[in-house]
Amino acid sequence: MTESRVRILVVDEELPIRRYLKSALTAHGYDVVEAATGEAGVMMAATTRPDLVILDLGLPDLDGVEVIRRLREWTQLLPVLVLSVREHERDKVAALDAGADDYLTKPFSTGELLARLRANLRRAVQISEEPVFTLGNLTVDLAHRQVIRGKESVQLTPTEYDLLRVLVTHAGKVITHRHLLTAVWGPGYENAVHLLRVNISNLRHKLEPDPTRPCYIVTEPGVGYRLRDSL
Amino acid sequence: MKELDDLGAQHLPRVKPDNRTSRLGSSKIGQRILVLVGTSPDGEELVHIAHKMASGQQGTWHAAYVEASAPGSSGARAQAQVWSVLRLAESLGGTTSILTGPSPADAVLAYAREMGITHIVVGNPDLPAWRRILGFSLTDRLLRASHDIDFHVVNHRERSEPAVASRPYRNPGPSWRYPAALGLVALATVVGLPARGLVVPSAFISPYLLALVIAAVYLDFGAAMLVALGSVLAYDLFFLPPYYRLVPSDWGSLLSLIGFLPVGGVISSLVRRSRHQTEAARQREAHTHALYLLSRDLAASTDLAAILSVVIEHWCRLFGTDAAVMIADGEGLRIGGKSAGFELTPAAVEAAVLTYDAVGSAKGAPPSSRNPEPPQTVLRTANRVVGILIEQCNKPNPPPTPELDRMMEAFANQAALAIERVQFAQQAQEAEVLKVTETLQTALLNSVSHDLRTPLSSITGVLSSIYEEAYLLDGPTQHELVGTALSEAQRLNHLVGKLLDMSRIEAGALQLARDLNEVQDVVGTTLVNLERQMETRPIEVRISETLPLIPMDFVLISRVIHNLVENADKYAPAGTPIEIEAGLKGDWLEISVADFGPGVPDKDLVPIFDKFYRSSRTGTTVGTGLGLAISKGILEAHGGRIWAENREGGGLRVTAALPQRERTTPRYSEEDAGND
Numbered sequence: 057m058t059e060s061r062v063r064i065l066v067v068d069e070e071l072p073i074r075r076y077l078k079s080a081l082t083a084h085g086y087d088v089v090e091a092a093t094g095e096a097g098v099m100m101a102a103t104t105r106p107d108l109v110i111l112d113l114g115l116p117d118l119d120g121v122e123v124i125r126r127l128r129e130w131t132q133l134l135p136v137l138v139l140s141v142r143e144h145e146r147d148k149v150a151a152l153d154a155g156a157d158d159y160l161t162k163p164f165s166t167g168e169l170l171a172r173l174r175a176n177l178r179r180a181v182q183i184s185e186e187p188v189f190t191l192g193n194l195t196v197d198l199a200h201r202q203v204i205r206g207k208e209s210v211q212l213t214p215t216e217y218d219l220l221r222v223l224v225t226h227a228g229k230v231i232t233h234r235h236l237l238t239a240v241w242g243p244g245y246e247n248a249v250h251l252l253r254v255n256i257s258n259l260r261h262k263l264e265p266d267p268t269r270p271c272y273i274v275t276e277p278g279v280g281y282r283l284r285d286s287l
Numbered sequence: 288m289k290e291l292d293d294l295g296a297q298h299l300p301r302v303k304p305d306n307r308t309s310r311l312g313s314s315k316i317g318q319r320i321l322v323l324v325g326t327s328p329d330g331e332e333l334v335h336i337a338h339k340m341a342s343g344q345q346g347t348w349h350a351a352y353v354e355a356s357a358p359g360s361s362g363a364r365a366q367a368q369v370w371s372v373l374r375l376a377e378s379l380g381g382t383t384s385i386l387t388g389p390s391p392a393d394a395v396l397a398y399a400r401e402m403g404i405t406h407i408v409v410g411n412p413d414l415p416a417w418r419r420i421l422g423f424s425l426t427d428r429l430l431r432a433s434h435d436i437d438f439h440v441v442n443h444r445e446r447s448e449p450a451v452a453s454r455p456y457r458n459p460g461p462s463w464r465y466p467a468a469l470g471l472v473a474l475a476t477v478v479g480l481p482a483r484g485l486v487v488p489s490a491f492i493s494p495y496l497l498a499l500v501i502a503a504v505y506l507d508f509g510a511a512m513l514v515a516l517g518s519v520l521a522y523d524l525f526f527l528p529p530y531y532r533l534v535p536s537d538w539g540s541l542l543s544l545i546g547f548l549p550v551g552g553v554i555s556s557l558v559r560r561s562r563h564q565t566e567a568a569r570q571r572e573a574h575t576h577a578l579y580l581l582s583r584d585l586a587a588s589t590d591l592a593a594i595l596s597v598v599i600e601h602w603c604r605l606f607g608t609d610a611a612v613m614i615a616d617g618e619g620l621r622i623g624g625k626s627a628g629f630e631l632t633p634a635a636v637e638a639a640v641l642t643y644d645a646v647g648s649a650k651g652a653p654p655s656s657r658n659p660e661p662p663q664t665v666l667r668t669a670n671r672v673v674g675i676l677i678e679q680c681n682k683p684n685p686p687p688t689p690e691l692d693r694m695m696e697a698f699a700n701q702a703a704l705a706i707e708r709v710q711f712a713q714q715a716q717e718a719e720v721l722k723v724t725e726t727l728q729t730a731l732l733n734s735v736s737h738d739l740r741t742p743l744s745s746i747t748g749v750l751s752s753i754y755e756e757a758y759l760l761d762g763p764t765q766h767e768l769v770g771t772a773l774s775e776a777q778r779l780n781h782l783v784g785k786l787l788d789m790s791r792i793e794a795g796a797l798q799l800a801r802d803l804n805e806v807q808d809v810v811g812t813t814l815v816n817l818e819r820q821m822e823t824r825p826i827e828v829r830i831s832e833t834l835p836l837i838p839m840d841f842v843l844i845s846r847v848i849h850n851l852v853e854n855a856d857k858y859a860p861a862g863t864p865i866e867i868e869a870g871l872k873g874d875w876l877e878i879s880v881a882d883f884g885p886g887v888p889d890k891d892l893v894p895i896f897d898k899f900y901r902s903s904r905t906g907t908t909v910g911t912g913l914g915l916a917i918s919k920g921i922l923e924a925h926g927g928r929i930w931a932e933n934r935e936g937g938g939l940r941v942t943a944a945l946p947q948r949e950r951t952t953p954r955y956s957e958e959d960a961g962n963d
Contacts, residue, residue, distance in 0.1 A: 143784075143787065143791075145800060145842060146800070163776070163780055165773075233802075249802050249803050250803045250836050253803060253804065253805050253808070253836055254836075256805075256808075257805055257807070257808070267807075268807060268810075268811050268828055268830070269811050269814060269815060270808075270811055270812075270815070271815075274812075274815070275808050275811075275812045275841075277812060277841045277842045277845055278800055278840075278841055278842040
């Protein structure tokens with residue numbers, strides 16, 4: 057991030073949405089550039105070098121997934137936040153698997169928007185710093201492989217720890233089932249959903265204040281999980 | 288008797304030269320004419336005459352064959368002639384009947400009285416002179432008995448061929464009867480021989496009488512005659528002195544024995560007649576029974592296929608031919624069904640189509656529904672032609688009789704009515720479905736229109752206020768207004784989502800993304816989403832610890848729980864808890880949501896899952912009425928169930944049951960499991 061304001065590229069066909077996003081984001085100190093089509097979006101991403109892209113999946117010319125693919129051809133780090141509709145979990149998952157980082161379901165409130173932005177912008181910063189993650193009464197020290205809840209140390213199995221680690225390094229952002237499974241268990245385990253369920257359940261029981269109402273590790277229905285970065 | 292040359296449109300008087308006279312007929316309109324058909328060859332002519340008479344005077348006419356007259360002695364050829372005459376009568380528009388009864392004259396008169404006959408036309412049978420002189424002809428007997436009916440006797444002048452069987456002749460019959468007859472005589476003789484000489488000769492007449500009666504009853508007329516003759520001879524030879532000599536000394540007993548001849552004749556004739564009538568009655572009863580069976584089976588059939596198979600099966604059984612039925616639907620004729628042995632040739636189909644077209648376009652119905660060539664029967668009701676039944680005869684046909692024709696026609700009528708009934712029922716059902724669909728659509732439109740526009744009007748109101756007159760509103764007011772608009776917008780979003788869910792379920796387009804999921808997770812996530820709405824509502828969750836992972840679509844089941852909890856929240860009084868439980872029951876995972884609200888009347892427990900249903904307890908509560916219907920659709924897509932019950936302690940419990948193993952209804956599709 058440079059000294060100048062954070063630049064957000066908004067790629068959405070609908071003028072009213074673009075207008076709203078521009079005004080809301082500008083009011084919060086962001087610099088906003090716009091594109092109305094996929095092709096334009098890809099081009100603008102290359103020319104204006106934004107810090108984050110807000111990408112609507114219902115573009116007229118290119119499939120959202122295609123836009124992401126093209127972006128990812130030359131940048132792995134540029135955060136991409138997709139906008140989608142409630143019924144289209146499949147599209148969300150496809151976008152996330154293609155390289156998007158997070159999603160917002162329309163209609164969303166400005167508060168949700170800003171929270172997501174913050175979570176995803178932080179990624180670029182956090183990659184090499186901050187091995188310690190805190191949330192509520194939970195502290196995870198990645199450097200020392202320590203997990204502390206309240207005052208006590210929590211014992212996790214290696215698998216559970218690995219799972220937690222992946223969640224922490226993506227804190228605030230959604231991670232798809234597939235991503236979690238391949239990251240923790242390896243390729244070939246993309247469909248071993250039951251492993252994931254069991255381990256998430258164990259983590260919740262060990263870490264959450266109320267395992268029946270998880271507030272740290274949140275289920276993203278039909279998509280994956282998200283470790284919140286703030287309460 | 289006066290001869291009648293030509294019968295035109297005029298009445299024709301007829302006068303007998305003897306005492307028996309008839310009144311002069313008068314040319315009144317609406318006469319009812321009865322023509323008696325017999326075995327003489329002038330039957331056709333008689334029928335034509337009657338037809339002309341009737342049409343000339345705009346009356347109706349009947350043709351009848353009196354059956355009791357010398358039945359069985361007529362032979363097959365004569366019978367066939369009678370039948371063909373009767374068919375001719377029918378084709379000309381007359382009503383045909385076969386009259387039976389011990390006394391032919393009585394039978395005719397009874398029929399005439401019943402039908403209100405005003406004129407009877409008879410032929411002049413070629414009876415042997417002695418019968419005519421003695422006044423034994425049917426005509427004479429009728430004349431004697433009737434008082435108010437006119438008679439017309441037609442002599443036919445030309446005789447192109449000799450009268451067929453106008454005199455009785457002996458039925459050749461199997462040849463065992465005559466030896467049997469002789470045997471009877473011998474037996475009667477032998478029985479009496481031991482007592483010969485001990486009693487008067489007339490005592491020995493009784494065995495011969497018995498033999499004669501036996502022969503008359505069990506053998507035939509000819510055999511009876513033989514027994515009579517043989518008895519006379521045997522009696523003369525063996526029992527009348529001088530024995531073994533033909534000429535008796537005492538003629539008295541011989542004469543009485545000779546009197547046996549007519550006795551035997553009469554008994555035999557009576558027996559034969561009665562047997563014939565019994566046979567005819569039996570056959571009629573058999574036909575009636577067959578029709579009864581048919582109508583019974585037809586009444587039990589509820590769809591077209593069943594009816595057609597009943598019709599074809601009964602036809603084949605009854606008439607002995609293979610049959611196929613072609614049904615007339617909107618576009619023409621199509622094959623409805625056929626019997627196993629039937630080979631449907633294109634020629635037969637074409638012939639059927641021709642008949643159908645011809646019948647369909649003809650004005651007025653021809654009297655007979657059956658064509659003999661090609662063998663088809665038109666199935667018709669008062670409204671229309673329902674189909675054509677085609678026959679295929681694998682063996683030579685029995686000669687068609689009016690009785691058979693009548694049977695086939697009755698059969699055809701039954702079949703046609705049944706087919707029409709089924710078609711009407713189907714139409715009625717379709718109309719009903721259409722009606723219900725339209726009702727639902729209207730309800731949908733009304734509901735959607737109202738429920739969409741209401742929040743929109745709030746939003747528009749608030750926004751237009753701020754847009755046009757922001758200066759009039761102070762900060763806090765504006766803030767409040769905007770808050771209202773925001774929540775209305777959320778409500779609108781909620782409703783739109785429900786409508787979309789419902790329409791997807793209706794279209795069978797619900798796609799399940801089934802994965803193994805933790806019930807605890809689904810419930811927990813749902814409750815987190817509801818947190819803001821349910822801030823003040825105590826929610827108790829009891830989920831069994833040891834639940835396995837269950838295959839389900841997370842998003843959809845979460846929606847179900849969301850709907851159920853929302854409903855419970857709507858109706859439960861403030862402060863009362865909502866209880867959520869989940870546990871295994873056999874092969875099922877059951878999740879239930881219960882409240883302490885007023886519950887639902889028992890009769891509504893099932894209908895609440897209908898679209899747009901708002902039970903009597905809704906009153907002022909807002910809601911789309913779709914939540915439960917959507918939940919039901921989702922559960923069904925999973926192969927599960929959902930139901931409601933009033934629970935003890937008050938309130939409603941709604942339970943959703945999911946199968947532990949994967950199960951789907953065919954309407955719904957599965958996505959790839961494990962797509963992430």
